[in-house]
Every structure is written in C-alpha cells, then in structure tokens.
Amino acid sequence: MANTTFSSKPVTFDLFKTKRPFYTEEHEMFRTSLRKFIDKEIVPHFEEWEENQYTPREVFTKMGEQGFLATQVDPAYGGLGLDFGFNLILGEEAHRLGGGMVGASLHSTITVPYMETYGTEEQKKKYLPKFVSGEIITGVAMTEPGTGSDLANIRATAVRDGDEYVINGQKTFISNGLNAELFFVVVKTDPHAVPAYKGVSVIIVEKGTPGFSNGRKLKKLGQRSWDTTELVFEDVRVPVTNLLGEEGKGFAILMDKLAQERISAANSSLIVAEEILKSTIAYVKQRTAFGKPISSFQNTQFEIAEMATELSLARSFLNDIITRHMNGEKIDTEVSMAKAYVPEMAKRMAARCLQLHGGYGFMEEYSIARRYRDIPVMSIGGGTTEIMKTIIAKNLGM
Incomplete structure (x- = not known):
C-alpha cells in the first residue's frame, strides 16, 4: 500500500469569499471604486446622518458624477449600458453600510428600470440622462394607509380632464420621499374596473408640481438615515403625456x-x-x-x-x-x-x-x-x- 502524506497545515474555509460566477474583473473594479467613495464621502458622516435621520441630497449627485448610478442605462441616454451585476454590487455595498445609501440602490435598480422599459422616447430623452447624473433621484409611490400589499385596491385617483390628469390621494412609507425629485405614482384611472387591478395606472409626477407635497417625515425603527415620508396629492394636474406605459396597465x-x-x-x-x-x-x-x-x-x-x-x-x-x-x-x-x-x-x-x-x-x-x-x-x-x-x-x- 502506497504511503499517504497528510499535511499538518490547517485548511481555513473562507465563507465570505465564495465565488460569484456572474462577477467579472470589471465588476470588482467597480466595487473597489464604490468602496473608496463610501469610505471618503459617507462613512465619516454616517453616524451623524443616522442621528439626524436624513442623508444629504448632494451625496447622490456626487454618486452620479462618479458614475455609480443607473449604470445599466443605454449609452444613448447617458448611461454605461452595464449588466445587472453592477446594480447588485451597488445594492451590496449600500446595505453593507446601511441607512441612506440604500436610496441610491432603490433609484438605480428598482425605479429607473420602469422608465427604461415603459417610457416613451420623449420621456426617456428627458429623464434618463438626469437619472444617471444624479440630477434627478426617483421614488415609487405605491403604498397607501390601509392597503399595504393590496395594490389593486388603492384609493389614489387620476381623473382625465382634457389633456391633463387630476390626481388626488395619499401615499405612505415612500422611500426617497424627501430626496427624490420624481415619483412613479400608482393611481386608479378606472375605479370601476373589474377586476380591480385593470384600473391601475402609473403616472410620472415631479416634485414642485402644484398640489403635490410631502406629509410627515416618518420615524422608523431602523434604516434611519434613509428618508421615508408620506406624500400628499391635492388636485395635482399633470399632462397626459406623463402616463407611464398604457392606461390600465399599471399593475x-x-x-x-x-x-x-x-x-x-x-x-x-x-x-x-x-x-x-x-x-x-x-x-x-x-x-x-x-x-x-x-x-x-x-x-x-x-x-x-x-x-x-x-x-x-x-x-x-x-x-x-x-x-x-x-x-x-x-x-x-x-x-x-x-x-x-x-x-x-x-x-x-x-x-x-x-x-x-x-x-x-x-x-x-x-x-x-x-x-x-x-x-x-x-x-x-x-x-x-x-x-x-x-x-x-x-x-x-x-
């Protein structure tokens, strides 16, 4: 029987360096740059922002200037045309720190793709470059008091009046509620639709539109420096061209x-x-x-x-x-x-x-x-x- 030599050197299993098959060298270079930005611009102030329950808006502008936001957007609209892996890394590093940084991940990974897929050419040319640069940060206004996950039965309405929609209603638990300049607002354009979800639409509303205001800044158990608010819509008029996709297709x-x-x-x-x-x-x-x-x-x-x-x-x-x-x-x-x-x-x-x-x-x-x-x-x-x-x-x- 052949002699077998066993090494006495202990083998260490590093759980935290498990290979991720979808990440390339370019992905890790992006991560390294993002971590340097976080260490310089965010970490020194993080505890203060958690205490104040707010992350300054200019942080996101700096992130856009450095090329960290909405990297998947087509270069024709000012983006880098990168894959989903880069957004995953943004989410990972944002959550590794926590708090307000998560708002950048929400913007890039969750809300901007709505515009990419369903926006008209005019809407995409108008907004996508600003989403990438950080000039405009976005949010999604879905949840309402009393509805939770039951989006088919939301109460906010958008009534057609000529070439405008008139929006009324209230939203709550809206992430990026203070820092965002643009919201994808989920409304009922047909309150009598059967089934109810066929009456749901999504309409683009910019901050500063008359009748659109922030309600309370909400105090949360955790993620304290990630701004979360109520939104209030009182006879808010927007052009029908602000409809995202088709009417009744919001769900x-x-x-x-x-x-x-x-x-x-x-x-x-x-x-x-x-x-x-x-x-x-x-x-x-x-x-x-x-x-x-x-x-x-x-x-x-x-x-x-x-x-x-x-x-x-x-x-x-x-x-x-x-x-x-x-x-x-x-x-x-x-x-x-x-x-x-x-x-x-x-x-x-x-x-x-x-x-x-x-x-x-x-x-x-x-x-x-x-x-x-x-x-x-x-x-x-x-x-x-x-x-x-x-x-x-x-x-x-x-």
Missing part, C-alpha cells in the same frame, strides 16, 4: 420589475447577514468569560457553525437564481423562495448574534444593535414574506 408594469427587486432584496439581506456573522466571529474571539474566549464554548461554536452553514446554502441558491435571471429566465417561484427565506434567515441571525454579544449587543456602540434594527424591513418591502409564500403555493398548484 402589469409594477409586477414586471418585482422579480429583479426581490432578487436584489434577498441578495442584500444575505450581505447584511454576512456582515453580522463576520463581526460576531471577531467579537467572540476577543471577548473572554470565565478566563477564556467565548469562542471556545461549545454553544458558541455550534451557533456559529449553524449560521455559517445557512449562509453558505443561501449563497449557493442565490448564485443560481441570479445567474438564471441575468440569462433571461423567468423564475418567479425560485425568486419568491429566496425573498421569503433569506431576509427571515437574516432576522434570525441578527437575534442570535445579538445574544452572543450579551449585554454589549444591546449597546449602540456595537454594530449588531443597528443591524438588529435595520434588517426586519427586508422581509416586508418588495412583498412580505407572507405574500411570497402565497405566490410559491399558487405556483405549486395549490
């Missing part, structure tokens, strides 16, 4: 982009979970109790091992979904599974890691406290966990 427009939004949410949730686990591993190695590091306790080791396994499995699943999405496959069921599972996993991980920090986890000086506050919204926005489960069950023939 289909919104659904068309939800898969990408949900992939981004799941991926960003996983990034936050990775950050939570990394900081916790570092903490338990240096924190001592009963004369030894708490990382030496079996319970700590088991907790870390279980969470690392969950992260690794989730990453493999997301890698597959993202690759298939970028290849143009329609994978609604799998996307819903990812959106249902990963944010919930991240919430559980935040609670488990806070527990491993002990009393220090309850102190704001440790990042786990903010992560614990920030992560729950990921299982709500873009479709709640419960909605995702409903979609999965329906697609399974139930």
Whole structure:
C-alpha cells in the first residue's frame, strides 16, 4: 500500500469569499471604486446622518458624477449600458453600510428600470440622462394607509380632464420621499374596473408640481438615515403625456420589475447577514468569560457553525437564481423562495448574534444593535414574506 502524506497545515474555509460566477474583473473594479467613495464621502458622516435621520441630497449627485448610478442605462441616454451585476454590487455595498445609501440602490435598480422599459422616447430623452447624473433621484409611490400589499385596491385617483390628469390621494412609507425629485405614482384611472387591478395606472409626477407635497417625515425603527415620508396629492394636474406605459396597465408594469427587486432584496439581506456573522466571529474571539474566549464554548461554536452553514446554502441558491435571471429566465417561484427565506434567515441571525454579544449587543456602540434594527424591513418591502409564500403555493398548484 502506497504511503499517504497528510499535511499538518490547517485548511481555513473562507465563507465570505465564495465565488460569484456572474462577477467579472470589471465588476470588482467597480466595487473597489464604490468602496473608496463610501469610505471618503459617507462613512465619516454616517453616524451623524443616522442621528439626524436624513442623508444629504448632494451625496447622490456626487454618486452620479462618479458614475455609480443607473449604470445599466443605454449609452444613448447617458448611461454605461452595464449588466445587472453592477446594480447588485451597488445594492451590496449600500446595505453593507446601511441607512441612506440604500436610496441610491432603490433609484438605480428598482425605479429607473420602469422608465427604461415603459417610457416613451420623449420621456426617456428627458429623464434618463438626469437619472444617471444624479440630477434627478426617483421614488415609487405605491403604498397607501390601509392597503399595504393590496395594490389593486388603492384609493389614489387620476381623473382625465382634457389633456391633463387630476390626481388626488395619499401615499405612505415612500422611500426617497424627501430626496427624490420624481415619483412613479400608482393611481386608479378606472375605479370601476373589474377586476380591480385593470384600473391601475402609473403616472410620472415631479416634485414642485402644484398640489403635490410631502406629509410627515416618518420615524422608523431602523434604516434611519434613509428618508421615508408620506406624500400628499391635492388636485395635482399633470399632462397626459406623463402616463407611464398604457392606461390600465399599471399593475402589469409594477409586477414586471418585482422579480429583479426581490432578487436584489434577498441578495442584500444575505450581505447584511454576512456582515453580522463576520463581526460576531471577531467579537467572540476577543471577548473572554470565565478566563477564556467565548469562542471556545461549545454553544458558541455550534451557533456559529449553524449560521455559517445557512449562509453558505443561501449563497449557493442565490448564485443560481441570479445567474438564471441575468440569462433571461423567468423564475418567479425560485425568486419568491429566496425573498421569503433569506431576509427571515437574516432576522434570525441578527437575534442570535445579538445574544452572543450579551449585554454589549444591546449597546449602540456595537454594530449588531443597528443591524438588529435595520434588517426586519427586508422581509416586508418588495412583498412580505407572507405574500411570497402565497405566490410559491399558487405556483405549486395549490
């Protein structure tokens, strides 16, 4: 029998450097540049902005000047024509820090694509270059008090009056509500449509239009420096040319982009979970109790091992979904599974890691406290966990 030599050198499994098959050298160069920008322009002020619950508008203008916004936009409209992977990186780095940075990801990955796909040539020429430059930041005005995910039964209306729509209604939980200059407003153009979703349309409304105003600036549990407000529409008149796509097709427009939004949410949730686990591993190695590091306790080791396994499995699943999405496959069921599972996993991980920090986890000086506050919204926005489960069950023939 041949001799077998075993190396005594320990092998370290680096969970956080798992290869992402859809990222190239160009993607990582973009990430490096973005991180340098964040370190210089945002990190030194981040705690102050969290305290003030607001990120200054000029941050997004600087991001546009540096080429970080809406990179997927066709060069004919001032963009770089890059793939979805660059938007994923923007979302990852935004959520790695948190707070107001997430507004840039919302703008680039979720709202701008509505204009790219459904805007008229005139609308695209007018707005897309400004979306890329950061001159205009965007938001989506869907949610209303009392409706939540039930978009088919919104109450905001847009009544045709000659060559104008007259909009009345109220929106809430609107991300980028203070910083955005343009909103894609979801309204009822036919309140009597059957089924109800066929009466929904999307209309472009610019800030400063008479009758359009911000309501309350909302105080949130987490993501505090990401501005969130109410919007109020009182006899707001806009030209009919501000209609996005066709009248009565608003629900289909919104659904068309939800898969990408949900992939981004799941991926960003996983990034936050990775950050939570990394900081916790570092903490338990240096924190001592009963004369030894708490990382030496079996319970700590088991907790870390279980969470690392969950992260690794989730990453493999997301890698597959993202690759298939970028290849143009329609994978609604799998996307819903990812959106249902990963944010919930991240919430559980935040609670488990806070527990491993002990009393220090309850102190704001440790990042786990903010992560614990920030992560729950990921299982709500873009479709709640419960909605995702409903979609999965329906697609399974139930």
